[in-house]
Amino acid sequence: MFGTLSYNKQKMIIIISFLLIPLLLLATFTYYPALKLIYYSFTNWDGYSPEKPWVGLDNYREVFSNPDIFKVFVHNFAYFVMGVVQNIVAIYFAVVLNSKLRGRNGFRIMLFLPYIMNGVAVAFMFGYVFDTTNGSLNLFLNNIGLTSLAQTSWLGTEGLVNYSLASTGFWRFMGYNMVIYIASLQAIPRDIYEAAKIDGAGSFQTLWRVTLPNMKAVIQLNLFLTVTGALEVFDLPFVLTKGGPAGASQTYVQRVVETAFAYNNYGLASAMSIILLFFVVIVLLLQQLVLSRGGDK
Amino acid sequence: MNKKLFSLGFVMITSLSLALTGCGSGNNNNNASTATDEPAASAKPDNSGGNAAATTEPAAAGGADISGKITFLTNRTDMIGKEYDEYVKRFNEKYPNIKVEFEASQTDYNQQAKVRMASGELPDVMFIPTIPNSDLPKYFASLDDLGLNDQITFKDFKSYEGKLYGITTGNSTSGIVYNKKAFADAGITEVPKTWDEFLAASEKLKAKGIIPLASNFKDKWPLNNWVYDMPRIIEGKADFPNDKLNSDTPFTMDNGYGKALSLLRELNEKGYLEKDINSTNWEQSKKDIASGKFAMYFLGNWVINQVIDAGTTSDNVGFFPLPYDNSGKPAAALSPDFFYAVSKDSKNIDAAKAFVKWMIEESGYEDFAGFISPLKGKESKLPQLKEFQSTGVQMQEGTPDDAKVTEISNKAQIDIPAIAQEFVLAKDPQKVLDKWNKAWANAKKDLGY
Numbered sequence: 001m002f003g004t005l006s007y008n009k010q011k012m013i014i015i016i017s018f019l020l021i022p023l024l025l026l027a028t029f030t031y032y033p034a035l036k037l038i039y040y041s042f043t044n045w046d047g048y049s050p051e052k053p054w055v056g057l058d059n060y061r062e063v064f065s066n067p068d069i070f071k072v073f074v075h076n077f078a079y080f081v082m083g084v085v086q087n088i089v090a091i092y093f094a095v096v097l098n099s100k101l102r103g104r105n106g107f108r109i110m111l112f113l114p115y116i117m118n119g120v121a122v123a124f125m126f127g128y129v130f131d132t133t134n135g136s137l138n139l140f141l142n143n144i145g146l147t148s149l150a151q152t153s154w155l156g157t158e159g160l161v162n163y164s165l166a167s168t169g170f171w172r173f174m175g176y177n178m179v180i181y182i183a184s185l186q187a188i189p190r191d192i193y194e195a196a197k198i199d200g201a202g203s204f205q206t207l208w209r210v211t212l213p214n215m216k217a218v219i220q221l222n223l224f225l226t227v228t229g230a231l232e233v234f235d236l237p238f239v240l241t242k243g244g245p246a247g248a249s250q251t252y253v254q255r256v257v258e259t260a261f262a263y264n265n266y267g268l269a270s271a272m273s274i275i276l277l278f279f280v281v282i283v284l285l286l287q288q289l290v291l292s293r294g295g296d297k
Numbered sequence: 298m299n300k301k302l303f304s305l306g307f308v309m310i311t312s313l314s315l316a317l318t319g320c321g322s323g324n325n326n327n328n329a330s331t332a333t334d335e336p337a338a339s340a341k342p343d344n345s346g347g348n349a350a351a352t353t354e355p356a357a358a359g360g361a362d363i364s365g366k367i368t369f370l371t372n373r374t375d376m377i378g379k380e381y382d383e384y385v386k387r388f389n390e391k392y393p394n395i396k397v398e399f400e401a402s403q404t405d406y407n408q409q410a411k412v413r414m415a416s417g418e419l420p421d422v423m424f425i426p427t428i429p430n431s432d433l434p435k436y437f438a439s440l441d442d443l444g445l446n447d448q449i450t451f452k453d454f455k456s457y458e459g460k461l462y463g464i465t466t467g468n469s470t471s472g473i474v475y476n477k478k479a480f481a482d483a484g485i486t487e488v489p490k491t492w493d494e495f496l497a498a499s500e501k502l503k504a505k506g507i508i509p510l511a512s513n514f515k516d517k518w519p520l521n522n523w524v525y526d527m528p529r530i531i532e533g534k535a536d537f538p539n540d541k542l543n544s545d546t547p548f549t550m551d552n553g554y555g556k557a558l559s560l561l562r563e564l565n566e567k568g569y570l571e572k573d574i575n576s577t578n579w580e581q582s583k584k585d586i587a588s589g590k591f592a593m594y595f596l597g598n599w600v601i602n603q604v605i606d607a608g609t610t611s612d613n614v615g616f617f618p619l620p621y622d623n624s625g626k627p628a629a630a631l632s633p634d635f636f637y638a639v640s641k642d643s644k645n646i647d648a649a650k651a652f653v654k655w656m657i658e659e660s661g662y663e664d665f666a667g668f669i670s671p672l673k674g675k676e677s678k679l680p681q682l683k684e685f686q687s688t689g690v691q692m693q694e695g696t697p698d699d700a701k702v703t704e705i706s707n708k709a710q711i712d713i714p715a716i717a718q719e720f721v722l723a724k725d726p727q728k729v730l731d732k733w734n735k736a737w738a739n740a741k742k743d744l745g746y
Contacts, residue, residue, distance in 0.1 A: 048411040049432060132573035134581075156515075156575025242517050245575045246719040261408050263707040 041270035047260060052267075059271035069272070072250050078162030079169060079233050083226035086170045087177055087219070094181035095207065108182070112175035119172070123239035126168045130154040130240070155241050158248040165236045165249060173229070177222050184218035185211065220291055227283055231276065252276060364394030365645030367421035367652060370410070372635070373666075374401040384660050388652065391659075395648045406635075421643040422652055424635035425455055425463045429700050433462040437638040438646055440464060443654045448672050451633040454697050463636030464657060467668025469597035470629045470692065471522035472618045472685060474604060479507050479589040480615075488615070488688075491623040492560070499569040502592045510564060511582040511591040514574035514721070517714045522595055523561050524713040526630035528553030530693060531621055533628070539699040542746065545738040548716070548730040555730065558720045560621060565721050574721070583607040595619055599634070601681045602667040616681035618690045627690040634668060701746055709733075709740035 005013070041059055043052040063069055093111060097104045114122065129137050132153045142150035154164040188211065196210050212219075234253040237243055243250035253276070260269035371377070377399045385397050400420055403409045410426035413419055414436055425437070439460040446452060446461060455463030475488075480498070483505040489495040499509035513519035529537040532553040541547035548554045564570055571577050571591075583600075585591040587609040594600055598616060605611050618627040637656065639649040656662055663670045664678045677683065705711075711733060719729045 048415045048428065050435075127578070130576065131578060132576035133571075134578075135576070153573045153575055156573050241515070241575075244515055244517070244718060246722045247715070258712075259710065262712065263710050265707060 037270050037273055040267055041274045043267045043270075045266040045270075046264045047266040055267065059268045060275070062268060063271055063275055069252075069255065072252050072255055073231075075162050075237075075249055075251055076230050076233065079166045079230035080227065082163065082166035082170050083230050086174050087222055087226060089170075090174050090177035090222070091181055091212075091215075091219075093174070093178045094185055095211065097178070098182055098185045108175075108179070112179055114172045114174075115176040117172070119235040120239055122168065122172055123236050126236075127240055130164055132156065155249075156245050158245060161241060161245065161249045165233075165240060168236055168240075169229070169233065177225075180218060180222060181215065184215045188214045216291075220287070223287060223291075224284060227287065228280055231280055231283070361393055363392055363645075363647045363651050365648040366396040366398065367643070367645050367649045368398045368400055369422040369652070370400045370402055370406075370413075370420040370424075372402045372406040372424065376665075377401055380662075380665060384656075384662070387659070388655050391655065392648070392651055395645075395651065397652060417642075419640040419642065421640055421645060421649040423638055423640065424466070425638045429703070430455060430457045430462075430697070431700070433457045433638075434460070434641075436641055437462045438641045438643065438650075440639065440650065440653065443650060445654065445657065445672075449657070450631075450671055450673055450694065454633055455636045455638070463638045464653065465633035465636050465671045466656070467634050467663040467666055467671055468631055469599050469634060469668060470631050470685065471526045471595065471597045472616055472629055472690075474586070474594040474596060474598070474600055474681075475615050475617070476586055476589045476592055476604075476609070477613050477615050479592040482589070483507060483592070488617040489620055490625050490627070490688075491620050493623055495620050496563075496567070496569075499564070499567070503569060507589065508571055508585075508591045509569040510593045510595065511577070511586060512561070512564075512570045512574060512595075513577045513579050513582055514565075514570065514718065515577045516579050517718060519579070519594075519596060520561070520714040520717045522597060522630075523557055524554070524717050526632065527557035527560070527619070527621060529695070530628050530630055531556050533693075535693050536696050539696065539702050541737070542699055542702050542705070545741065546734040547737055548734055550727065550730065554713075557621070558717050558726070561717060562721045562726060587613075597632070598669070598679075598682060598685070599667045601679065602665075611680060614681060616685045617688055618685065627688050629685075629690050629692060631669070631692045631694045633671075633695070634666075701744075705737065705740045705744060705746065708744060709736040711736060711740075 040052070042054060042056060044055045044058070045052040097108050097111075101107070129135055132138060132151070132155075135154070137154065138150040138152065141147075141152075152160070155161050192210055192214070193206065196206050201209065232253050233251050234257070237249045237251055238254055238257075241249045243254055252272075256269045256272045256276070259272060260266050371381075373381075381399050388397065389395070406424065407426040410423060411428070414426070414428075419436060425433070428436075433455060434457060439462060441461050443464075445464065449464055450468055451465045452461065454465070455461070473488075479502065480488075483498070483501040485498045485501055489498045502509040525538070529535055530553075534540070534553075537553055550556075550559070565574060582591060582594075583604055584607045586594060586604050587607040594604075601614055601616060604614055618629040620627065637653045639646060639653060643649050657671050662668075667679060669677055669682060716729065716733050720726045723729045
């Protein structure tokens, strides 16, 4: 029956029918909830009752009139710092593990494995690592003679707790970044390296002038993931510290979740989410602006 | 650039909605090991209104007449396939035609139940999550025809406009759960009756190398009894938490809140709590209490059975009221746990009601769970509760929270256990109280109360 249709029409039908299911899934589970979220942010909904009273921009006004809400972004900064370190280390490992090295696949798998684990499981595990009195980290420090350091309350010291938590993220996501970097390294044509070698470039010069510029797009992508990850971190502090001590490790998303489910203010929480969305957009625009100054390729 | 922006937005919406959906599941998975232990007694009760109306006999009293299949959404996932099977067997001897199925809740019962309410798919029998009592008739059937109205405790707690919608599954009190051997080892011969004696006992335990009191400070919920029970006991006023409504400074050093929090702070300052209160482990603490490494908990009586299960014998675990002052007159709070409710839209309402009634009267669930019976005057079989009663303790039945108080608290984002954490950790506790008083006053003004 399709024989009478033109080739282009047949093509369209095939493309649409193949895409229908993924698009439907995307619309149902991504765009529909996102639209609902925007709608809720203009209501005073408590999260369960059938009535959703419309309050206009009140929720947004409330968020912006409460400076406390934005103070928690200071805590997210630790995750950003660790994320940058994580990217540098990932590039390092990617370069090392992309060279001819005995057992490099083994190392790659070892570094990548933490990413496969469930975030909550990882958080639980690190609960035992960071425990002050019985934790493996302090036990280790004690055994190598750093007894004074072995008394550290990793999750109970204001100022330290966020870095402790972020280091868990580092452990978990470094391998993932590394794999992306390895993929991009392998896409760099060999002949550029050969040309550089002929021109007498040393290994550091090769890295700085050939490898890194060629990876720029991927570094940008990874930075994007790092920034959004840092802004949206939730599971680690939620499981490990519940935002403690005294709110020192509370993150923005955690606050959103509390507002919605502990204080029954779904509308305000939705507005906070939308604001986070715009925050991410702004940060990314800034990043684009800064990083693409050298001109697009 | 435009295209880039578009795809950027695309990615962001995707990642954001992922993050948000992630929240839901994250919530459900996170405290997997603590959740089933956490009692609902700590959940803040909501308001109620009016008395339950006159009782009538259940619609169909004869056991074999009632038939149908019912589902019970329970938080006690540990009992499914074990105790619940045994309950159903006994239940079916009386009601052979009712088929009972158990559905295990996710770790956050309250949240899951609310989601189910929003979608209108409620199980036949469930527990009431934290919703205002005025919403009860929207979801639940009246239980007045069970004929239990004059026997149950906390009858007005989940009632609205004279109709009863929920019956407590069991009641708890809070007090000091202690390891008798640890006390004996430290040379404590009788349980402390005043705060000074309590401190002296703690000092003896500490000198012996035993951590006197396991606060589980980090997990926050174990502080619930300090902030929900102690203040009203100290004030000697069941309705004290609702007095907040008449004040712009509900948290002061010389009222119940300040006094209760100061007790906890004093214990921490004297080194009677865990070495690092920001790094505590709930599961481990149960084993440590059982083995005598820690000596005491200040928690509800529900924890007694869990300590015994963690590796000790029942006769090694004791229970006495916390002596919060030097008067020597013990008092303790009585609080309800979860409330049974029957869904309004249940296809087999009679079967569901029969099951609820049976659970309350005959299942023996309260003894298994370590509760005081939901029925008035029914004596507990647990030796620890007998010991507790023998101190001549005065039990104070709690009152439901005023909906306005809950509303202001939510608006101000006041979570009293979190305030307790801040209070204990802060250099200047007065500042913490000031901060939350201000939040309270602002929210109160915004809402116009």
